[in-house]
Amino acid sequence: MDHPSTHLDWNHLRAFLATAECGSLSGAARRLGLTQPTLSRQIAAFEASLDLLLFERSARNLMLTEAGRALLLDAKDMGKAAAAFGLTASGQRSELSGTVRVTASDIMSWHVMPQVTQQLRLRAPQIMLDVVATDTIQDLLRREADIAIRHVRPEQPALIARLIGQKTGHLYAARSYLDARKRPETAQDLAHHDWIAMGDPKRMRDHLAGMNLPLPIEAFRVASENGLIAWEMAKSGLGIIPIDDDVAAQAPQMEQILPGSFSVKFPVWLVTHSELHTSPRIRLVFDLLADLLGD
Amino acid sequence: MDHPSTHLDWNHLRAFLATAECGSLSGAARRLGLTQPTLSRQIAAFEASLDLLLFERSARNLMLTEAGRALLLDAKDMGKAAAAFGLTASGQRSELSGTVRVTASDIMSWHVMPQVTQQLRLRAPQIMLDVVATDTIQDLLRREADIAIRHVRPEQPALIARLIGQKTGHLYAARSYLDARKRPETAQDLAHHDWIAMGDPKRMRDHLAGMNLPLPIEAFRVASENGLIAWEMAKSGLGIIPIDDDVAAQAPQMEQILPGSFSVKFPVWLVTHSELHTSPRIRLVFDLLADLLGD
DNA sequence: GGTGATCCATACATATATGTATACATGGAC
DNA sequence: GTCCATGTATACATATATGTATGGATCACC
Numbered sequence: 001m002d003h004p005s006t007h008l009d010w011n012h013l014r015a016f017l018a019t020a021e022c023g024s025l026s027g028a029a030r031r032l033g034l035t036q037p038t039l040s041r042q043i044a045a046f047e048a049s050l051d052l053l054l055f056e057r058s059a060r061n062l063m064l065t066e067a068g069r070a071l072l073l074d075a076k077d078m079g080k081a082a083a084a085f086g087l088t089a090s091g092q093r094s095e096l097s098g099t100v101r102v103t104a105s106d107i108m109s110w111h112v113m114p115q116v117t118q119q120l121r122l123r124a125p126q127i128m129l130d131v132v133a134t135d136t137i138q139d140l141l142r143r144e145a146d147i148a149i150r151h152v153r154p155e156q157p158a159l160i161a162r163l164i165g166q167k168t169g170h171l172y173a174a175r176s177y178l179d180a181r182k183r184p185e186t187a188q189d190l191a192h193h194d195w196i197a198m199g200d201p202k203r204m205r206d207h208l209a210g211m212n213l214p215l216p217i218e219a220f221r222v223a224s225e226n227g228l229i230a231w232e233m234a235k236s237g238l239g240i241i242p243i244d245d246d247v248a249a250q251a252p253q254m255e256q257i258l259p260g261s262f263s264v265k266f267p268v269w270l271v272t273h274s275e276l277h278t279s280p281r282i283r284l285v286f287d288l289l290a291d292l293l294g295d
Numbered sequence: 296m297d298h299p300s301t302h303l304d305w306n307h308l309r310a311f312l313a314t315a316e317c318g319s320l321s322g323a324a325r326r327l328g329l330t331q332p333t334l335s336r337q338i339a340a341f342e343a344s345l346d347l348l349l350f351e352r353s354a355r356n357l358m359l360t361e362a363g364r365a366l367l368l369d370a371k372d373m374g375k376a377a378a379a380f381g382l383t384a385s386g387q388r389s390e391l392s393g394t395v396r397v398t399a400s401d402i403m404s405w406h407v408m409p410q411v412t413q414q415l416r417l418r419a420p421q422i423m424l425d426v427v428a429t430d431t432i433q434d435l436l437r438r439e440a441d442i443a444i445r446h447v448r449p450e451q452p453a454l455i456a457r458l459i460g461q462k463t464g465h466l467y468a469a470r471s472y473l474d475a476r477k478r479p480e481t482a483q484d485l486a487h488h489d490w491i492a493m494g495d496p497k498r499m500r501d502h503l504a505g506m507n508l509p510l511p512i513e514a515f516r517v518a519s520e521n522g523l524i525a526w527e528m529a530k531s532g533l534g535i536i537p538i539d540d541d542v543a544a545q546a547p548q549m550e551q552i553l554p555g556s557f558s559v560k561f562p563v564w565l566v567t568h569s570e571l572h573t574s575p576r577i578r579l580v581f582d583l584l585a586d587l588l589g590d
Numbered sequence: 591g592g593t594g595a596t597c598c599a600t601a602c603a604t605a606t607a608t609g610t611a612t613a614c615a616t617g618g619a620c
Numbered sequence: 621g622t623c624c625a626t627g628t629a630t631a632c633a634t635a636t637a638t639g640t641a642t643g644g645a646t647c648a649c650c
Contacts, residue, residue: 006313006327008381010305018301026627032301038608040629045607050384061627067387070417074380081372086303088369089345092362122365179478252554259547321597333638335599340637355597355646 012046014082015039016054017075020068024061084291090284091124100285101130103140104149107227109133111247116292123288127281140273146282147289148271161271162286164294169244169264171257177237178255187258191215194239197223198230208242213262268293307341309377310334311349312370315359379586385579386419395580396425398435399444402522404428406542411587418583422576435568441577442584443566456566457581459589464539464559466552472532473550482553486510489534492518493525503537508557563588 018028018039025039032039047054054068064072090096104113113131120129132145139145140159154161171190184190190213197204201220208215222238224230234241235251242264248254270290276282313323313334320334327334342349349363359367385391399408408426415424427440434440435454449456466485479485485508492499496515503510517533519525529536530546537559543549565585571577 006309008377010309010377013377013380014301014305024627035609036628037610037630041607044629052384052387057628066420067384070387070420071380071383073417074376074383077376078373078380081369081376082303082305082308085308085366085369085373088366089347089362092347092365122368125361125365183474252551255550256547319597330639331598332600332640336637339599352598357598 009046009049010078012042012049013075013078015042016046016068016071017079019043019055019062020064020072020075087284087288087291088123090280091120091127091288094126096124096281096284097126097128098281099128099130100147100282101132101145102147102149102285102289103132103134103145105135105151105227106133107231107244107247108149110228111244111250112293116289119292120285120288124284127285129285140271143273146272146276147286149289149293150269150271151266153267153269154271158274159271160274160277161269162290164268164270164290166265166267167244167246169242169266170248170259171240171242171262172234172248172254173240173257174235174237174253175255176253177239180237184257187213187261190240190257191219193219194221195219196221196230196234196239196241198227198241199223199225211262211264304341304344305373307337307344308370308373310337311341311363311366312374314338314350314357315363315367315370319356382579382583382586383418385575386415386422386583389421391419391576391579392421392423393576394423394425395442395577396427396440397442397444397580397584398427398429398440400430400446400522401428402526402539402542403444405523406539406545407588411584414587415580415583419579422580424580435566438568441567441571442581444584444588445564445566446561448562448564449566453569454566455569455572456564457585459563459565459585461560461562462539462541464537464561465543465554466535466537466557467529467543467549468535468552469530469532469548470550471548472534473552475532479552482508482556485535485552486514488514489516490514491516491525491529491534491536493522493536494518494520506557506559 014032015028018031019025022028022031025043026036028034029036029039043054052067052071053065054071055062056065102113109131110133117129117131120127132139135150140148140154141156150161153163173193177194181193182189184193195204195215197220201217201223204223205215205217205220222230222233224233230241231243231247233239234243235253240257242262244266248256270286270293272282272286277286309327310323313326314320317323317326320338321331324331324334338349347362347366348360349366350357351360397408404426405428412424412426415422427434430445435443435449436451445456448458468488472489476488477484479488490499490510492515496512496518499518500510500512500515517525517528519528525536526538526542528534529538530548535552537557539561543551565581565588567577567581572581
């Protein structure tokens with residue numbers, strides 16, 4: 001007994017998705033490059049084959065039925081997979097070969113870029129990816145990089161940015177540190193601990209103060225512009241550091257401070273120069289990165 | 296600039312997936328209920344539209360090209376989504392209404408079934424799901440339940456079972472317990488700690504001994520047939536318990552013992568009576584559970 | 591080496607889907 | 621109320637895709 005999905009007409013499925021997302025047959029026809037009567041018939045045939053009413057025909061516009069709403073979720077998954085397929089297909093074309101230079105923070109470069117690069121090599125084998133670990137937006141304006149992964153929205157009008165996702169972090173310290181010092185029980189205790197700063201301690205203090213966590217500047221005992229070094233310091237037990245949960249999960253000796261509280265959310269932006277976005281190669285890597293980073 | 300995926304012929308995509316999975320055009324034609332020439336032309340047209348060679352024609356059989364292999368991954372995602380769509384569509388049909396009784400262990404019933412039930416209500420609103428928290432396979436043979444979620448493969452020939460996935464667990468204890476006692480540093484330390492047994496302590500001791508973790512039977516200070524009660528005991532600091540990582544993740548006061556070591560992998564089986572599997576309603580819930588549990 | 595099974599590609603007739611043109615309905619602007 | 625923009629459904633001609641039939645090629649088997 002084979003599943004009914006193999007006997008579904010996948011083009012009808014595509015028609016359903018487009019119609020549901022556009023809210024009209026005409027709109028879906030425009031999006032798909034077909035005509036409105038075609039969409040009308042495809043939807044009707046699809047409903048007949050499923051033996052279900054997908055849309056409520058209310059004169060002016062179509063409305064999803066209850067069943068249609070449930071099915072739309074699965075159809076959207078299919079649309080995402082189809083989009084990914086299209087991207088991968090572009091990546092396989094040899095005429096898009098060349099180098100694309102991507103810049104990301106050192107932590108991102110070290111923690112997520114290896115796997116992303118691996119995925120990208122599979123999906124766009126013709127493209128050579130050059131990962132530069134810096135954190136200044138100037139790289140893009142000076143054309144020293146093609147695409148940047150950033151955690152703040154860039155202001156320059158010459159840049160285009162797409163919000164990809166959001167990462168969550170918390171406060172962590174090594175178990176050895178917490179065993180040696182008194183384990184903090186309340187937010188007040190935190191001021192008497194050693195803190196590690198990534199970058200400028202003052203900027204970090206202000207940031208934590210904004211999270212309702214005021215700390216004296218003396219609390220920051222060590223700092224490093226290099227995020228990886230700061231993180232290694234934290235791992236070896238030098239103090240408390242706020243860091244991305246995924247990074248922390250890879251270090252079993254790290255323990256979350258006051259679990260559940262003081263969560264930091266930082267967005268992930270994909271940025272490129274507006275002129276570069278018209279280059280098919282860079283455009284492809286941009287879209288692939290958006291797909292790979294946006295899990 | 297719209298994505299190229301909207302202009303892809305999704306039926307060609309389906310043809311590609313079937314051909315790649317079957318290894319031949321004829322096989323794909325049989326699966327899809329089409330003829331071999333149709334598949335031949337669809338694949339050729341698809342390759343032309345993508346401007347990519349997907350298969351290497353080597354007389355006897357088709358072999359995926361490098362590009363085809365990369366694209367197959369995305370196509371499989373699409374196939375999965377299409378299968379899910381087909382299941383949801385079945386669930387929306389009113390003629391499949393009725394009750395299905397599912398039995399699962401108490402921990403599973405409490406931890407995963409609520410969300411699964413919610414998903415299932417969305418995808419098959421006509422079906423009333425009855426969740427029974429027990430762990431004996433007899434329920435199925437006596438027809439006291441229609442479907443069982445189990446962690447051992449059933450032996451009875453009258454039952455059909457499908458392996459859905461695998462869950463991973465580790466040893467956990469409450470932070471309060473670990474603060475009060477000496478925090479274990481090595482595997483040897485574990486024998487001097489208090490252990491909590493789910494079910495029969497002897498069976499659990501044997502199970503842990505099989506994981507190269509020999510414990511005296513006196514180490515088990517408390518036990519409960521009811522897994523939830525054992526878990527609550529562990530959360531309140533009565534000792535060490537091996538438990539699923541997802542369950543542990545929801546209890547911030549629980550800390551993993553010797554992080555990374557002593558991992559327990561237990562399979563998830565979906566079981567039903569072979570006769571029941573022919574009932575469309577139960578068959579549907581079976582497939583939906585397989586889809587929902589197998590993430 | 592012959593034979594049958596299996597597989598892919600092509601030709602041709604037919605079935606199916608699509609586009610064009612059109613009729614009809616609705617709601618907003620004036 | 622009238623006009624116009626927008627949207628859906630149907631008729632008809634045409635373009636496209638599909639099935640049937642067939643030929644060629646390869647491999648397993650005797």
